[in-house]
Amino acid sequence: xxxxxxxxxxxxxxxxxxxxxxxxxxxxxxxxxxxxxxxxxxxxxxxxxxxxxxxxxxxxxxxxxxxxxxxxxxxxxxxxxxxxxxxxxxxxxxxxxxxxxxxxxxxxxxxxxxxxxxxxxxxxxxxxxxxxxxxxxxxxxxxxxx
Amino acid sequence: xxxxxxxxxxxxxxxxxxxxxxxxxxxxxxxxxxxxxxxxxxxxxxxxxxxxxxxxxxxxxxxxxxxxxxxxxxxxxxxxxxxxxxxxxxxxxxxxxxxxxxxxxxxxxxxxxxxxxxxxxxxxxxxxxxxxxxxxxxxxxxxxxxxxxxxxxxxxxxxxxxxxxxxxxxxxxxxxxxxxxxxxxxxxxxxxxxxxxxxxxxxxxxxxxxxxxxxxxxxxxxxxxxxxxxxxxxxxxxx
Numbered sequence: 001x002x003x004x005x006x007x008x009x010x011x012x013x014x015x016x017x018x019x020x021x022x023x024x025x026x027x028x029x030x031x032x033x034x035x036x037x038x039x040x041x042x043x044x045x046x047x048x049x050x051x052x053x054x055x056x057x058x059x060x061x062x063x064x065x066x067x068x069x070x071x072x073x074x075x076x077x078x079x080x081x082x083x084x085x086x087x088x089x090x091x092x093x094x095x096x097x098x099x100x101x102x103x104x105x106x107x108x109x110x111x112x113x114x115x116x117x118x119x120x121x122x123x124x125x126x127x128x129x130x131x132x133x134x135x136x137x138x139x140x141x142x143x144x145x146x
Numbered sequence: 147x148x149x150x151x152x153x154x155x156x157x158x159x160x161x162x163x164x165x166x167x168x169x170x171x172x173x174x175x176x177x178x179x180x181x182x183x184x185x186x187x188x189x190x191x192x193x194x195x196x197x198x199x200x201x202x203x204x205x206x207x208x209x210x211x212x213x214x215x216x217x218x219x220x221x222x223x224x225x226x227x228x229x230x231x232x233x234x235x236x237x238x239x240x241x242x243x244x245x246x247x248x249x250x251x252x253x254x255x256x257x258x259x260x261x262x263x264x265x266x267x268x269x270x271x272x273x274x275x276x277x278x279x280x281x282x283x284x285x286x287x288x289x290x291x292x293x294x295x296x297x298x299x300x301x302x303x304x305x306x307x308x309x310x311x312x313x314x315x316x317x318x319x320x321x322x323x324x325x326x327x328x329x330x331x332x333x334x335x336x337x338x339x340x341x342x343x344x345x346x347x348x349x350x351x352x353x354x355x356x357x358x359x360x361x362x363x364x365x366x367x368x369x370x371x372x373x374x375x376x377x378x379x380x381x382x383x384x385x
Contacts, residue, residue: 007231056309076229
């Protein structure tokens, strides 16, 4: 009950501090590992989950005003990634695992994700890996609903 | 009716609530359909979103009195629990804030308390712009334009890689950044005049539209619009 109250109160007493600072920004990367093998047997390297398109036409942007489920899910995954660093929970891990797995072809490999945070140091944008998940069988993630 | 007369018109509390409910029905139905379109939802999630769609239908058609509002508030709580917080950040918070204020307005024993509930929403809406401007203007990185540059350069929000190129347009970003900061800071002053308020709300809607185009924040556009009738009523009632 206390947890529910703590989730509800910020909605009726919001802080409205949008973009107070531009904090390090998370990206989710994943890789597939052959079953029963160590991480050295990864199939290929780390790949960015849902890379954004190179270009988007104005018409597409305007269509997104009405219909944008994939992008909104991607923003939710950004929230999960931030929560996982600020207050680690199995909920955030499960949400990321299932939603990344949902878009992958079925396979017998294990899925592992990591969180890479981008930030600016001086004039350079730097990447820092802040979290690596425990590999989970893809089939196990894909059999249940997200 | 001339344009100026139209812009000067206020709303009664009942009219404001009616408009908010109609706009909410659209905004929440849009959110629910987006969730259902993702597929592979657990049965309990599917049930929540289908029930929200039905409640939106009731809200839009004016069926069931306050029950659709209370039902949407209850299912909003269930979603906060399901996602352990908002699914879509500030837009979900605004959805719950509007539903909470409307729910209280219906529960209010007297007109006075009904007006208090609507006033709270109106004040929070004005604060959503002012506080957002204030936290930027006190930050040297926003004042210099480098914060907005970082938003385009490496944040998760730009909807395409090509938009990241805007990070190199420093003068443009400086102007855009200051335009947003000043607009947000002076927004509450628009409450002093009904025409100024309507024009400010039009400008604010344009701001949300640009955020939706650049950063894919479509839900913010629709849900902030839902709260505007409360502010139009508030301005007419107080000033």
